[in-house]
Structure formats: structure tokens, C-alpha cells
Amino acid sequence: MAPAVNATIKPDPDVVWSAADVSMAAVLEALDNLRKQFAVAEAQDAEHPHPRSCVMTLIALTSTDAEERRATRAARAIGKLHPAQLVVIRDQPDLRPGRIDAAIITDTHRPDASCCPIQCELVLLHVKGAAGEHLASLVDPLLQSGVPTYLWWVGTPPFGKRELADALRICDALVLDSARFEAPYRSLLELSRLGSSSHQRLGLADMQWARLEPWRETVAQFFAPADRRVLMNGITEVGVDYVGEGRGNRVAAALLIGWLSSALGWKLQKAAGGGGGIVAAHFSASDGWRPVQVAFRSVPKAQLAQGEVSAIRVAGAAGGRTFQLTVLRDPERPPRPGPDIGAGGYQSQHPAGGEDDAGLELAQRRATWHRDVLNGSRESLHHTATGDAPGESVSPPAVFVRERRRADNSLVLLTLIDIGGATLRHVQRVEPEDEAALLLRVLSFGTHDNVYERSLTAAAELMQAI
């Protein structure tokens, strides 16, 4: 996992150009002018402006203020490290009249005294009305030729809807974060279906998968030595502890089991969920007769976000040796004093009723009702407050923002290895990461990940069977 990179940019962006109700041609012209101005100013006596380089087009699609802030910040941080065409779109389909408001943000930096200055531009589009349903036509002129286009769907993509299909037409890969999905259980199944039905060229990258990498590395490392390979064929038990209850919080655990089962050729026989977040699943190993028992259990951990994995245990016997591998997250970390509540954070106006999907759905219904009431009276409230004519669009109020990720997310992994003798302890630290770092990581290493896709399929199968 990469260390935090958001800190590399200044918090307040420089908005160097903005316009309301503009055409995309005007946005392109403004962008072109800004680049020319910078090139001329930067070249000065050197006569030849330095050529620009570009490694990708990154389009972030957002639907709330909080998502827009996150996306803008992460995209700017990425642009500083890897020159890119950056576009953040705020889709506001409910607002009328339909129009595009645009702004261009620039960040200028000089990586080193010996390097020329670099200017990164980010195009911010507020798309009101129906235009957002036709993303391809909107952003096509902004796409950089010859480099990959990544579409980062910052929230939960509208699986099965036309606008998602339209958006996927113009991109080489869809990037999302299944740890932030609303209704995570259903969304994971939809994501799995998307993965298996989309065209071959489309890459699919999940930041949750990147977040699980230290766990996968640690388990893979255990079996790396030549004399331990045989132990892989002797695994009989796997346990995963996760935080929170309800099937929606088992996505990360299911992805880990999906990864193990698909890599080692295990076949799911049956699975059942019980009270207290306990899940038991039975697999048969690739040799056909050896059973592998998998158990999930919900273990409260105040310092972890709902759905995060807190431990994994792998045990078995082979070649006359028994073994147990235990990987524990933050074994000695003190509990956090309370939840983070701040800008873009979790506002508990509507109690979620636990992290179970059923509870979430009830809370969402209440939130929707609340929003409808507010939306219904929005125009008159806005008129009263500002004196603007009725019909002037305003942003919908955010009444239910659910934040699954925590800012303080560094972790310590304690590995306990027991192979028929003294227990060996091994401590590893995973540096805190932020969204920009994770995003950069999945983009840098490619978004066509067969291992993820097969693990996702296996995870979805397991989730459905529970």
C-alpha cells in the first residue's frame, strides 16, 4: 500500500477560470488558453517551452458535495505525481434547467530545483439536468489521445442503468471502491455481474482490493518457502474476523476467501449465516476429498471501520507437520475515543440501525423521505432565503452521508507462525494510505486484474450462498 499523497497538494485550489452555463467548446478554449499562457510564461528566455507529458485521462464522477471534494483533492494529488488530463464531474440530474457550469483549477509545482515547473489543470464540471446521462458525448473532447482513460465512479455506480453503460463506452477501465458502496451486498453482486458481462477490454479496479493487498501478501509470504509449499495442500481451516454485522459488512472477508478459494481450486459446497455475524462455509479442496472449513465472525473493534478485516487464520496439516498462520491487525492498538464527525463525514441524523443492510435500508428510506420533504419545499425556501427567482437551481441538501473509511487507517499486522514448534512473531506496519494513494496505486499497476476478477466471482458466489 502506498503512503498518503493527498498531503502533497495545498488544501485550497486555485480556480483560475470559471463560467456558468457554458458549452464544452468554451471549456476547451479556456483550457487551451491557460496552457499557452503557462508555456509562454515558463519558457521566458529559454525560447522553447518544455513539452507537456500526459500518462492518462482520469474522469471522476461524483454525485454529492462530499464526493466532489474527495475526488477533486485526490485527482489534484495524482496530477502532481503523474501528469494527467483530470476531469471531475458533479452529476446533478435532478436540477433544472439543464446546463453545465465549469471551472478550471490549476496546481503549479517544481519537483526539483533542476526541473522545469509543471502546471496541472483540473476541469470541474457541474452538469445539471439530463446531460449527465450522456457522459460520453460530454467528455469525449477532453480525452487525451493515446493514453488510457480511467473512469473513477466515486460513489456507487448505477449498476444496470443506461448511464453506466454509456459512461463505460469511453473508458478503458472503471475504478471504484466496494468498501464505500451503499447497500454493499447487492452492489457487490451487481459488480460481479458487470465484471463477467463487460467487454474484455474494460478493466475493473477496486480500491478495496488494493486495501486487502497486505493481507494477501502476508498469507502468500507464509507459503513462499519451498519447504512450505506442500502446506498449501493441507489447509483445512480458514477463519476471518471482520467488524460489524450483517451481510453488507462481509464483502472484504468474502473477497479474501474468494481469492484463496479461486487460487487454490476450492469448490464451495455449502454455506450458512448465523446470528452474531457468524458464517460457516464448506469447501472441498482441489484434490476432491479434503474438506476446508471457512468461518467468518464479527468481532467488535472500535478503531476499525465497519466491514474491515481484523484477523485471518489459516490452519492445517501436511507432510507430517501441522501449521497455523495467524495474522492480526493492530493487536495492541488502543481503542479510539469516538467516531470522526466532520465535513463530509458521518452525520447520524438518521440512526442506521446497525450496519446490517436491512437497517441501512430503513435508514435510507427515512433519509429519502427527509430529502423529498426538503426538495419539495426547496424552491420556496431558497426564494425566502436569497430572494432569487423561483426555479433557480440549488444543490440538494446532504442529509445522509455515510463514511465507511477512517482518516487514521495505518495498520500493524502481527503474524504468528506455528509450524510444529516455537511460535514465530513477525510485525509489519502498513503506512496510512489515502484515497489518492490507493487510486494511484491501482492506476499505476494496471486495471486488468484477472486475480481480482476471479476472486470477485468467487466472493459473489459465497455471498449468495450464505
Place this chain on the structure above:
Amino acid sequence: MTTLAPNPLAEGLRDYRVAEPCLMVIFGATGDLSGRKLLPALYNLAKQRLLPAGFAVIGAAIDDLTDDSFRKRAAEKITEFSRTQPIDKQVLDSFLSSCFYSRVDFGRLDDFKALQRRLGELDTSRHVAGNRIFYCATPPPTYETIVEQVKGAAMVAREGFHRIVIEKPFGSDLKSARELTQVLQRVFQEDQVYRIDHYLGKETVQNIVAFRFANSIFEPVWNANLVDHVQITVAEEIGVEGRGAYYDKAGALRDIVQNHALQLLALVAMEPPLAFEANTMRDEKVKVLRAIRPIVGDEVERSTVRGQYTKGWVLGEQVPPYREEKNVAPGSLTETFAALRLFVDNWRWANVPFYIRAGKRMPKRVTEIRIEFKRPPHLTFGREATKELDPNALTLRIQPEEGISLKFGAKVPSAGLRIRSVTMDFQYMTTFLVETPEAYERLLLDCMIGDPTLFTRADEVEAAWKLIDPIEAAWRDGHPSLAMYPAGTWGPPAAVKLLQQDGREWHRP
């Protein structure tokens, strides 16, 4: 040897380069190399979670230390020299808990036997299956003693892998290099010997191979048909910096040209290897080194230049002459600058000169490879329009501003027709602003994994010495004479003449 099937759980892990657990014995663990480079590199590997569970360092040196006092010392060195700051206490504590110390007098077999017992205990408690790396962070004259004692204490008789790492110089001439190889091979097979040339661990050096063989557009022009000549510059602005005693015996030819510069030449000139894999890569490099036309007899006078810096100004500071540096003989004739004209006698590079220059106290620190192409066969635009047009050139900058620049002609916007040279620059810094790992991190991990691709093989070392020895012998006889150059310049006038007589000139980096 049976090949182990890939670990199915490692598939798709992006940074997964994990070694099997092993014990790394560092001979000379209290010395400068260990404190400045090795321990900080290992700490940074731990920080990146690249050290496997069970890995342990066993410091072995003459000092009377306990495990705890060695850990304290290691912590101080890591804190001072780690490339990543601030130090992560949790990672450091965890790493230090896997550090141990054993007092070893290299002359006493009993000390090695005690070390062997300690290794045996750690083998069991840390599940390392007998895997061991012996790192000689000691002066080359100790290598033979260490190897003999390792053998005498039966430290390589058990199961698991056993590797030995040695630092350059790998001998001081062909004879001593062969003797060193024979010493090592009394105990270790060639594929167990890891000769570190830290230059090869640099990211940008590895990128030479990526640039050449991951792109299809450069290889078709990478030959005598289109390349006029190649220049390799390895310049340092510093003097001998406390290494006077060693340097005065070695000189620029042996210290830089024999290893770093010839390795760069080999990477630029080699044929495409079948894979980025140890033996195929090194086979191709050896072929190039063997194809270099020997410089013997009068040719040494014509094709080489040796120089020594006098007092001068470097980066705005006055610096003393070489002969006044600490531990340098007052009348020293050791060269601090070497320039060579080489030819690679094969089909690809027939009659293309490769100019190498390496020196100390030059105007700045720079390492670069410049491939200069031939001019177009016909002046379509006339002499006047192209009088400001230089030949096309491709420059691979290794340090400090890692990057690639291509020089080509473009029309100057105006009503008339005038063409002048422009450069298209690619800078790593502005494209991939990521922290580059220290060369030692890469090389230590490669050694633990058992990947010797970036290490030098015995036949490469020997091929390089075969080329250098006749030059060195002629230089000792005073041919050509030692040319002096003021510190802060690009070498003596003779170096300029070396190219001028071919109708060429050095590129100013």
C-alpha cells in the same frame, strides 16, 4: 536442479518480490558500509514489508558487542542514514528484534564455529530452513580468510541456500580477479557468488534496458547504419573524500571505467536478451565486453587520455590539487581522469566509436550516455537554413536529473526557412514523482530472492580486466603522459583532442 512451481497465492500481487526467510551474516557489521548502506537498506525493506517472517541479521565483527549494544548501534546508524525519514519506531523495533551479534575475529576458527552454533539455533527458532547469506562488508583482502573460515566451520554444509556477497573492486587486474574467483569457488559455486556493483541497482541504469527493449522504435536505428558515435560520461564534482589511500592505488580507470563505465557501455551496446533474466542478460553483456577491440601498444597513446586535477574551483569553492589530498602521495601519478576511445567489433557497431570519460573534480556530478546520430545524407534545405542544426542525439541521463532527451530539427516559425535544433525532454522527476529505492535495497532483495541479474558474473569481470590491463600497463610506463587539468574543468586538453582528431567534440552535459 528442480524448478519450483509458482506460488498460486502470489499471482497478481503487484509488489510481490518476497524472499524465503534467511539469515544474513554481515561480516564487518560495525563498519562504514554496514552502517551507512546495508542496515538502512534492510530497515527500508522491512518498512516496505519485503522482508519475510523469520529473516534475521547476524552482525559479525571484531568489536565486543552484545545483541543489545549492536541493536543500539544499528538504530543510530539507521536513524542517521535511512533514505526515509522520520524513522518508523514500530518498524525499527521490529527490525531490531531480528538483529543479533556475534563477535568474530576473522583469524580465529573458533569464533566462526561459535557463529555457526548461533546460526543453528536461529535456523530452528526462526524457521529459516538453513538459508544463509554471507555479506562481506569488509576490505577485499579479508575475503579469502572469511571464505576459508566459513568452510572450516562447516557453515555451508547444511540444507538451504547459501550465497556470498562481495563488494568491488573484484581484483585489481585480471590475475587477481581470477585468483579471487578461485578463492570463492573453493566453497561457493559461481551462481552462489553475488558481486555487487551498486551502479547496476540504480533504477535509471535498469531503465536503459527497458528503454531499448520495451520500445520498438529505437532498436532499428540503434546500430552503425545510423549511429555516428556514443559518448559515456561519468563525472563527479567531489575529490577522493577520505578514500585517498585506496584511490591512489586504483585511479579512475580501475575505480570507475573498469566497472561502472564498461557496464553502461555493455547495456547500451548489447543485443536484445531473450528475457530480463540473469544468465541471458549477462551472456549478452559478456559478448559486448569481449567484442571490444583491445587497446594495445601504440594504440594506448592514440586512444586513451589520463589526467590528474590540480587546484581549481568547483561549485564556487576553491579546492586543493589531488596531490594534496589526504593519504595521497605528494608525487602521485595516479589518474583522476580517464578517457578512452573504444570500438565494439561486431556487426551492429562496426567502426562506431564509443568515447568514455570518467573523472573527479569535474564541474558537476553527471552520468549520461549520449548516442549521436549521423547527419542526413543530403541537405534538402541548404547549408544556410541548417547552419544551426546539430545532429540528432539521444541522451540517457543516469544522474542526477534522470531522464531521456531527444534532439531533432524543427522549422523556426517565420516566413523564411530556418531549421534549428530542439530537444524533447522526458524527466522522471516530472513524470513519475515517486521515491526511488536505494540501489542497495534492490540488490539486497535480489540476493535474498536469488536473482543475480543485476550482479556481475566472473566472466564479465574478467572480460573487463582483459581490456583494462594493457592500458594500465602502458600508463604505468608513462604512455601517454599524465596530463594535468584544473579542478572544475572537463578534463585535460588531450581529452578534447581525442575527439577533435575524429572531427567530433564532447557533449557538454
